[in-house]
Amino acid sequence: MSISELKIHCATCSVRELCLPVGLNSEEVAQIDVLVGARVRLRKGDALYRVGDPSAALYAVRLGSLKTTVLAEDGREQVAGYHMLGDIIGLDGIGSGHHGCQAQALEDTEVCVLPFERLEDLARDLPPLQHNLHQFLSREITRDHNIMLLLGSMRAEERLAVFLLNLSDRYRKRGYSSTEFVLRMTREEIGSYVGLKLETVSRLFSRFQEEGLIQVQGRAVKLLDLTALKRIIGQRG
Structure with missing residues (x-):
């Protein structure tokens, strides 16, 4: 891990519109530039x-991707989150002052460091930033609820x-293909994240491919039938 003090400019960042500066004018973005140390x-x-x-x-993912993990009661590592460019992580430690999970890079990754106290101070002076921060906190709560x-x-x-x-929706929002992408997590990590055994995940990938829903080559995945995948979610009961 290396830390660089090189200046980061939010105004020219490729993921600005996914991060906290979204919707801020140039003067307000300049104040966040000072914040990112x-x-x-x-x-x-x-x-x-x-x-x-x-x-x-907090940490804004500028390049690459990470997973966050916690230890289950039996000592196994449980994947709690998958984070890609534009995501902000580190919220787990704000209340207690210590992190309750581990964040690990799934590939070469770069994050911007956002000191939380300075971020709070700036948010009080910039209502749009405060609004964005509240939206971010709300999204995190919603995400945890959806995982449950x-x-x-x-x-x-x-x-x-x-x-x-x-994943398809997240890649689409970032300007990438919503139907072709590389899975950065292993099958075992995906299983840990969604609460399935490795064998079940592998079997389902094979089944989805046989049914013409997806095409898999190594970690590269192509979604062939989004409608059918959505239909699976609707077939409940």
């Missing part, structure tokens, strides 16, 4: 932070369909 570069497998580490900042629903009430095929459709 560093960027952290991670190699695949590097930890951005670990369970118990002091927490004083995913694990608690959906069948195996529904869980994988939701996972693929969610």
Whole structure:
């Protein structure tokens, strides 16, 4: 892991419209430029932070992707989140002052460091930023709620369909193809995230491919029939 003090300009950042500065004018964005004091570069497998580490900042994913994990009661690693460019992570440690999960790079990754106290101070002076921060917190709460629903009430095929459709939507919002992308998580990590065993995930990928819903080559996935995937989610009861 390396830390760079090179200046980061939100105004020219490719993921600005997915991050906290969305909707701010040039003068307001310039104030956030002052806030961002560093960027952290991670190699695949590097930890951005670990369970118990002091927490004083949020992190905006500028390049690459990360997974967040917690330890289950039986000691197994449980994937709690998948984060890509434009996402903001680190909220888990704000209340207690220490991180409750680990964030690990799934590929070469770069994040912008947003010191939380300075972010709060600036948000009080910039209502649009405060609004964006509140929206972000709301999205995080909604995401956690949706994951609970995913694990608690959906069948195996529904869980994988939701996972693929969610990725599709997130890539679309970032200007990438919504039907062709590379899975950065392994099958085992995907299973951990959606609450399925590795064997079940592998079987479902094969089944979806046989049914013409997707095309899989290694970690590269092509969604061939979005309507059919959405229909799976609707076939409940």
